Amino acid sequence: MLDTGPVPSAPSLDPLAPVTLVVGPEELLASRAIAATVAGIRLADPGTQVHRLRATGLEVGAISALAAPSLFGGHVAIVVEEVGEAAAGIVDELRGLIAQPADEVHLVLVHSGGARGRPLLDAARASGAPEVPCPAVKSDRDKIAFVEAEFRRAHRSVTPGAARALVDALGANVRELAAACSQLVADCEGRVDDTAVERYHRGRVEASGFDVADAALTGQAERALLLLRHALAVGVAPVLVTSALASGLRTLAKVGSARGGTKSVDLARELALPPFLVDKARRQLPGWTPGGIAAAITVVATADAEVKGAGAGGDPAYALERTVLAVASARSTSPPR
Amino acid sequence: MSVWDDLVGQDEVVAVLREAARAAHAGATAGMTNAWLITGPPGSGRSTAAVAFAAALLCEDLVDPGCGRCEACRSVRAGSSPDVTVVSPAGAYYRVEPMRELVARAAWAPSGGRWQVIVCEDTDRMRGPDLRWAAANVLLKAVEEPTARTVWVLCAPSTSSEDVLPTIRSRCRHVGLRTPSTSAVAELLVRRDGVDPSMATFAARASQGHIGRARRLATDEQARIRRRDVLALPTSIAGVGEAILAAESLVSAAKVEATELSEVRDAAETLALRQAFGMEERRRAPTGAAGALRDLEAEQKRRGTRVQRDALDLALLDLLGFYRDVLVVALGADVELVNAELADAVRRLARTSTPESVLGRVDAVGACRAAIASNVAPLLAVEAMVLALRTG
Known part of the structure; x- marks a missing residue:
């Protein structure tokens, strides 16, 4: 389903520019920008022909054919997606169209950001093409x-x-x-x-393998199980849960065996780990004994084999639940060593 | 020097293959077969035997084929004969598509010589990750009824149904190589590679009859250093943190070794492909070149994974050899130690542990090998193993 919002907000840009750039990794924003531009052109000429193409796998000449003047006149909008992936021939063709724009032909070039295909974008910018940025929505x-x-x-x-x-x-x-x-x-x-x-x-939580691992490593068995169920329900692969558990335990083991007084930054450099991981491991360490960590790693290794199909007919979700419980209890009940 | 000389300590097999090659040259129907299965432990010279046999079949000396001097023998041994194809799995497994191409090629007539020989290494890798023999089944018909002038030589660790599809096995004539003796391997290293005799003896013993491994140990100091580090594990690891760090260095050493082994070959392949597309002369890539290069890279990556796993497995085998020695001493058996140079460490560990605990560690190494074979993250599997070696 493609929900581009109730009404495409009219961009402040001129939709009738010969070339419009839509640049950035966020697909939703890009599809809105395309819709808004096309709507703007249609506003000027309701009979506009709209063509949507992907630059990959396109034959050289196809775009020029669409951009050629029609016997009946009228506006033509050509949306070319993935111009960053375009082959050299296509790029040359687009450059030609940018350099010599035809009347009533509107190119909308969609680029997913990144360095690939940069020169084409620069050429378009130099010709004065308006640009709609579509930055990633990450944090x-x-x-x-x-x-x-x-x-x-x-x-x-x-x-x-x-x-x-x-x-x-x-x-x-x-x-x-x-x-x-x-x-x-x-x-x-x-x-x-x-x-x-x-x-x-209500009740819906986005959980990743790392969230599950963090809960298990701090001994919160119930919360870890809950997060595990959420994670599996939203499609986190079982192997990501075992690998998150393994890397968490690995860090615990490394940080745990270091001398107490070392500064986090120095320890991080010594162990080639990012400092925030060292700090996190230090917060998680209370309650863990070396024996407990060893037992937990062994359990996770077995689970990794199980989620990858060892023990035929196994159920990955069940294997993970058992593992999460075992890891959480290895923390509190581990014998001193 | 005859083509059979590289095959050390395998007199029976040499006799059988020699007789078959003679029969083939005499045009006799008895004694020659079109499908062969050569088995033997890794490093015993299965591929060497297969190539020697191929050379003998194409040899120009009709009375005692396999002279090693004629044009045919030399080109087969150099790997440049058009009538001999040696295939090995590109990744961790044989895939079906290349097998189909191979079957089509098997129907060709030999281009110059009297025979076309197709050698398939490691038939145990014809079993896919789903445990089905998809790639082997493609071969079945071609092996069962080969074209008159085509000879199939399949190589496998053993004839068990784990290593070769039973229906293929039953269509092949079987010859079995044995583990060559330490003295035979050492003698080969001295004669062929000019290795110093005492080094040759050490390498032959340490590699437990694996000729390729022995050669690498004898000629590559880095390989010896890596082996020494691996064998320090059983006696040096006490703490959990240490164990985790040791596991990491074990896995990364295997990675380094794998990179050394693949990088030259990968670079040569990439260069050849770029040249084929004319990219070395012109700067711009022609249509299709980028895709072909990507495919090659993916293939190299798959092969890299396999080489890396194999390197790790060799390290684990070294560990098994060490615990075998500990067990030998603990039980007071009167046999030669694999790691004679580490006799002190072996005796110390034997004194402080029971045979049961040693067997437990042997199991831990075996479990690790099995886990890696079933795709468990290698680092995690090795961590679990090193932890078990420590606690025991």
């Missing part, structure tokens, strides 16, 4: 800002708590986040608050 802060912008777009407001709760529940996917926002806009009246978000999205 939680970006996502909260995104949610707030979504509500602003619909001329509604949202409480900070509600935005936070939405990101917690659906943060893994920007499209889902956008869909949930428009759903909330349609279903609620007035300012959207925590209760509204809770009504529709």
